[in-house]
Amino acid sequence: MSEVEDSRVRSLSQLCLRVISTNINDYQSLGDLPYRLVKPILEKCTPEALLQFEKASPHLKAEDQEIWEDLCYKHFGDVRRAPDGSELAAPKSWRKHFVVCREQEAIRVEVAGARLREKYQRLEASKRDRQLIFTDNVPPMKRQKMSGGGFTWGATKPRTLFDKARSSAKKIKAVYRGPPIQPSPASWTDSSSSSSSSTSSFSLPSSLAKTSTPYPLIPAPKSRVVQRPMPGSATAHRSLLGQLARESEATQKRPTVVVKTISKTMVVGPTPRAPPTLASILAARARPSGAGVDADSAPAPAPPLSMAVRLPPPARAKTSAANALFMPKNRAYSQLPSRART
Amino acid sequence: MAEENTADTASAWVRINSVDGFSYLVQRNVALGSGTLKGMLSTDSNFMEATNNTCSLQERGAVVEKAVEYLAYKAQYANAPQSVDIPDFTERIPPELALELLMAADFLEM
Numbered sequence: 001m002s003e004v005e006d007s008r009v010r011s012l013s014q015l016c017l018r019v020i021s022t023n024i025n026d027y028q029s030l031g032d033l034p035y036r037l038v039k040p041i042l043e044k045c046t047p048e049a050l051l052q053f054e055k056a057s058p059h060l061k062a063e064d065q066e067i068w069e070d071l072c073y074k075h076f077g078d079v080r081r082a083p084d085g086s087e088l089a090a091p092k093s094w095r096k097h098f099v100v101c102r103e104q105e106a107i108r109v110e111v112a113g114a115r116l117r118e119k120y121q122r123l124e125a126s127k128r129d130r131q132l133i134f135t136d137n138v139p140p141m142k143r144q145k146m147s148g149g150g151f152t153w154g155a156t157k158p159r160t161l162f163d164k165a166r167s168s169a170k171k172i173k174a175v176y177r178g179p180p181i182q183p184s185p186a187s188w189t190d191s192s193s194s195s196s197s198s199t200s201s202f203s204l205p206s207s208l209a210k211t212s213t214p215y216p217l218i219p220a221p222k223s224r225v226v227q228r229p230m231p232g233s234a235t236a237h238r239s240l241l242g243q244l245a246r247e248s249e250a251t252q253k254r255p256t257v258v259v260k261t262i263s264k265t266m267v268v269g270p271t272p273r274a275p276p277t278l279a280s281i282l283a284a285r286a287r288p289s290g291a292g293v294d295a296d297s298a299p300a301p302a303p304p305l306s307m308a309v310r311l312p313p314p315a316r317a318k319t320s321a322a323n324a325l326f327m328p329k330n331r332a333y334s335q336l337p338s339r340a341r342t
Numbered sequence: 343m344a345e346e347n348t349a350d351t352a353s354a355w356v357r358i359n360s361v362d363g364f365s366y367l368v369q370r371n372v373a374l375g376s377g378t379l380k381g382m383l384s385t386d387s388n389f390m391e392a393t394n395n396t397c398s399l400q401e402r403g404a405v406v407e408k409a410v411e412y413l414a415y416k417a418q419y420a421n422a423p424q425s426v427d428i429p430d431f432t433e434r435i436p437p438e439l440a441l442e443l444l445m446a447a448d449f450l451e452m
Binding site for chain 2: 008009010011012013015016017018019020022023026027030031032033037
């Protein structure tokens with residue numbers, strides 16, 4: 001009989017190796033099979049399986065160094081290279097080397113994992129802090145800090161420019177509370193020729209009038225209002241007042257406008273009936289603009305002038321009608337026709 | 343009596359024994375698919391196996407049986423034309439038998 005050629009039929013050894021490799025996970029031992037027979041299987045199995053086969057068949061240990069070497073290179077890269085770049089000597093036992101490398105790898109992974117976990121937890125905590133939680137319980141009250149004295153606890157109430165103007169006007173008012181100056185009747189008539197000491201009382205409106213206004217309520221010639229001879233005594237006051245007026249006018253045009261209106265109308269030479277009418281007109285026109293003015297402010301020069309726009313309640317003092325236009329406590333600043341013009 | 347006739351080559355039968363007492367009769371030409379068996383049964387040598395046309399293998403009966411099965415498979419499909427699809431013998435190898443069969447296959451050089 002002729003020798004049969006294995007043309008298309010594989011050898012039984014090959015077939016068996018294939019079967020074992022396919023089911024390698026089901027094997028716990030390779031028995032007494034010699035290394036040379038199972039080498040193809042060992043090359044393909046995992047390090048763990050290799051370790052187990054070695055344990056079951058100790059005779060394999062003697063000959064499988066090459067397999068461990070291959071595993072080291074496959075899993076850990078260039079294991080022969082030291083950190084400084086030189087080449088390390090081959091370890092006596094590649095298997096031991098592999099185990100050591102694997103333990104180092106596990107430690108590195110654990111450390112990195114812990115770091116990542118901690119970062120993630122911190123991120124989650126910060127997110128949780130910002131989260132909105134719907135609850136019916138009232139959160140615990142924060143303990144009030146002890147205030148040191150009469151000072152304010154937090155920032156002082158923001159002072160608007162109007163507040164500042166009012167407070168500074170109060171201070172200035174104290175300057176003017178000196179010996180009352182007799183208002184001159186001539187000052188209420190044609191302004192161009194007036195030259196009385198009482199111009200100090202009108203210096204305010206004149207100085208205010210000097211400042212520009214966007215909306216003149218009554219088209220009186222400006223020159224009339226502006227040309228007021230100022231006595232020397234009133235000059236200092238006027239500068240202060242002018243400053244104040246400019247200051248307040250810069251922020252609030254309403255008081256300025258109202259004052260100017262008053263001065264203009266006064267200068268034009270109104271009839272005795274005019275003031276009340278004027279007051280009503282001014283009140284009607286300036287009430288919306290003057291609404292921001294605090295009616296209870298102290299009688300400072302500028303703000304009270306604006307407050308003159310508002311009609312005081314009739315049930316006030318007997319001079320309420322007279323005070324309709326200008327309600328200063330000091331007689332010096334009174335613009336009442338009954339008082340000033342007489 | 344159905345005794346193997348060493349004079350007949352092709353149709354002569356050889357006996358293959360296992361350790362656990364099983365005996366398998368295969369045709370001589372089929373048995374010669376294994377290199378080892380061929381050497382054992384060769385009339386050139388003075389092996390007892392050749393004289394008796396009997397081979398005793400140190401394997402279990404199940405393993406020997408599967409080995410003989412492979413021999414028959416091999417004898418049938420070794421020279422098959424391209425048109426014939428050869429079945430996969432791995433399907434016929436149970437994994438629990440594969441290790442011993444590998445051992446036997448290594449021994450039998452097949």
